[in-house]
Amino acid sequence: MTTFRDLGILPETAEALEAVGIMSPFPIQEMTLPVALSGSDVIGQAKTGTGKTLGFGLPLLERVTVPADVEAGRAAPDKLTDAPQALIVVPTRELCQQVTNDLLTAGKVRNVRVLAIYGGRAYEPQVEALKKGVDVIVGTPGRLLDLAGQRKLDLSHIRVLVLDEADEMLDLGFLPDVERIITMLPPKRQTMLFSATMPGAVISLARRYMSQPTHINATSPDDEGTTVKNTAQHVYRAHNMDKPEMLSRILQAEGRGLAMVFCRTKRTAADIAEQLAKRGFASGAVHGDLGQGAREQALRAFRNGKVDVLVCTDVAARGIDVEGVTHVVNYQSPEDEKTYLHRIGRTGRAGAKGIAITLVDWDDIPRWQLINKALDLKFPDPVETYSTSPHFYEELNIPAGTKGVLPRAERTRAGLRAEELEDLGETGGRGRKSAASAPAPVREERPARTPRQRRRTRGGGTLEEGTVTVPAPATEAVVEPAADADASEPRTPRRRRRARVGAPEGVAQEAVAEAAVAVAEAAPVAVEDVAVPVAEEKPRRRRAPRTTAAEPVAETVTEAPAPKVRATRSKAAAEVAADFQTVAATEPVTKPRRRARVVKPAVDEVDFQIAPPSEPVTETRRRTRTATKPKTEAVTEAPAAEGETKPHRRRPRAAVKAEAVEATTSVVTECESEAPAKPRRRRAPRATAKAEAVTTES
Template identity: 85%
Template sequence: MVPARYGRPASPPRAPRHTEEATTLSATTTFRDLGILPETAEALEAVGIVTPFPIQELTLPVALAGTDVIGQAKTGTGKTLGFGLPLLENVTVPADVEAGRARPEELTEAPQALVVVPTRELCQQVTNDLLTAGKVRNVRVLSIYGGRAYEPQVEALARGVDVVVGTPGRLLDLAGQRKLRLSQIRTLVLDEADEMLDLGFLPDVEKIMEQLPAKRQTMLFSATMPGQVIGLARRYMSQPTHIRATDPDDAGATVANITQHVFRAHSMDKPEMVARILQANGRGLAMVFCRTKRTAADVADQLARRGFASGAVHGDLGQGAREQALRAFRNGKVDVLVCTDVAARGIDVEGVTHVINYQTPEDEKTYLHRIGRTGRAGNTGTAVTLVDWDDIPRWQLINKALNLDFHDPAETYSTSPHLFEVLGIPEGTKGILPRAERTRAGLAAEEVEDLGGRESKRSGGGGRAKAGAEEAERPRRTRSRQRRRTRGGV
């Protein structure tokens, strides 16, 4: 139960300590028992967070002592607060001076902590969690990512921030312009490090780490730990403690409280199947995952025509439209979010009961992160995967890698009795949502935020309205300049 450490070998000089499985600690432990500041515990209790999850309970004593940490746990088990609480404790703010915990000269306007994340959606999620935990101490947290105007981010940095959460590209950009000062960073966190490596961010991450003070605490968190992540730890971390949190009743790769179903489905029948699955008993919010941007846009449109309040998140949308869909989903105006794997990490929305893999994921890691959007924080969830005939070999590789029991999925159609039975779909359900059940406000009820800069010109409301006005005026001016062609020059 005590997190095991790595022994230092003769070469290389900085290497992780050896790993052991860490299991759940006492169920009666609270965050106050783990030694966090009373103000932080008060902020968490205000939103109903009292008892830590295993990864948090194991990480906090080690991280609060200033040790470098490699944290590994299944998705949806609370990694954000696992690194977020020690990070906030290591930041000095005016509230600490008032409480006598720090001296006035320790205060600074430069960022004291940095969290690097792979996607914009995860950036927003981590920022919100840190703001919640640091609310009583008034910790200033700023999210920095592309797709938004530079000016507000630069102005916020100039006013002073305590914690910066950002994506590698925009962080490097602002640091190169000397708008972001990294010389006062005491704590660095790499969240979802394996995803950053998969997306090709490794060179950018290394450039960022080279600009940080040598004396700092580094924490690396992820659901999976491929060899490249361990290699990164060897180069940039000092004798890290590797904490792997598991539940004794949850030995598999997937979370035990997620019920998984896999069906062999025909591509032409999938929209009808999804529409019927979305009418299952007890269905709350739902996420539908597609491999391609075109498919995601098409499925979202089809579901909207069938009466569902749906939104889409994929790479062809501007940042304003993506954030509009996510806000509508979190606020309950939209209850079906159709997305590509850009949303497979970082989206932590309460009340997601169903995840539907409309297309088979690329690999087992993507599958884990997709279905991890449900069954979070101890809740139960349902994951349904629809496998095309052509994707059977791909699925069988995923099935083998995760040691699942769905090697040969049952051939299933929208009218198959077993589909209705296992998913709790009422008998007689059709692929169109009855009008009496269309109670959600829909995507249009959520305003598109003006992000400024190039984004507003591409997808913002003001620029679009101006373009529409110019388009309306153009035919009138054109008609006034038209010449009349006549025969024989008369």
């Protein structure tokens, strides 16, 4: 049996491989190593899972000069450099990580510095690693061009270039980026291309940028065909609505280890992963909509056994090498034959056995027939199968009576949440630590706060200690409270609310009664019982209670103008305040005083304190209509009394206006003399002024 030592690799490299149990090479490795170690360009083609990574990785590590080679006398000290000496370009981030891990394992004894450069991670750690010195770089085209354009990555010392999965890079549109990277490299170098399939575009690329390459197509003598012999393939025609149930029963087959489920779209992958989790399976997802941290978390959990079902798109179909994958399920039919080969190549790797199951919907039958013809398979017309079909249970070794929900006794996996989510410094908030893995923030202990002592104020001034304020009940008509004893302090004006106009008489009387009680309770009440004298020197005007709505209108027109009626609210409040000020000025207070609460009947309060709230606007208009009648009577009756035949001489309009203004001024002056609080001036209605003028003339 041939070993790696027999192929001429360094003893340190062979020792590192033997430490992980890799003793003998695969056919692609055995055929590639002698040619690649000589420095020739190589095009390597082999089936998936046959060891292509070490086929180009071992010759690449041999061409790199490290301090261990100088110590062993194999290289001169001037060959050492901190710039990268080898470059491997891969299409996906997951493949970049896997190749990096394989090279670190093979070069562990020699201490070869390998750095993975790909998108989704922060720039700063990668730039710092480049400054410290790197021997081998494995990266994706986009991030390599970014760092090279910023002059952070020096590609002038590259000795070996490897394009892994070259056909995939062509399919993803990476060919222009790869050509730009190649133009930055030295012309004298070794170039190697490796892939499972070699389309014509890859061959043309090899002719342009390679010098007399050697094309190696490695297959085992007993493994003919395009697919691996150790992988058993099953194809079923399934309905889209029955696929989740079929998948759940496939995952409960006997002898099932780790399983990978492939979907065409990202949305389908996320949906299937969520459905499997609800059915009790430890599942994870890998697709393009996830951040890099979440994708790496799912792959680590899958490799560590915390998750046994990985639902992914074709982004994970290239180069993912996980030991113990026994089942691969194509939940949706692949696009072409190359995608099918790479999908089922995740199982049956390195000589192990695996099972590949493809569920083809009715709409995907034409596509599948093209794949079947291209790969020369034996499933041109898949059998119609459902989750209850007997042959479905027999061929896949599913126990009889299996349902679509995993029994609780078999739910032994830790799950995706058990794997820590690494913070990769991604942009847009991705990659942050989850709530389960992130440590709880430490809160500083603060001393207990003493509640703030609040002091209630009234009218802008602070109340004296020992006094209690009785809040007034909420009413529709708000009346200003009594003023403080200290009249020098400014009062904060309070917002007034007008009563509803046109309210019924009973409702108006209730509102007036409540407002009267509020006025009586507005002043602070002292603690001790002190009798408060009632000022009886000034008898207050009382109005007779209204019986109908029309009587107050006539009285108001003849006796009290509109401004005087509007001032009655503030006048009542001012009179109450004047009473308290008189008591405070006449009787010296030695102890805190308490005002006795005197509640009078609602009818008395209506009489002498507050006018009905329904008067201001509506009553003024009614006065106008009733006041126009005397004007008409005066004009028509005056000539009849004097017996004149000549037409009535109308007085000039200016004279009527002047008399109306004079009458209004006298009314306002009378209101100001009676009310301490000056009300807002409002012009008397024009019709009322004219009526008074005509009455005076007559």
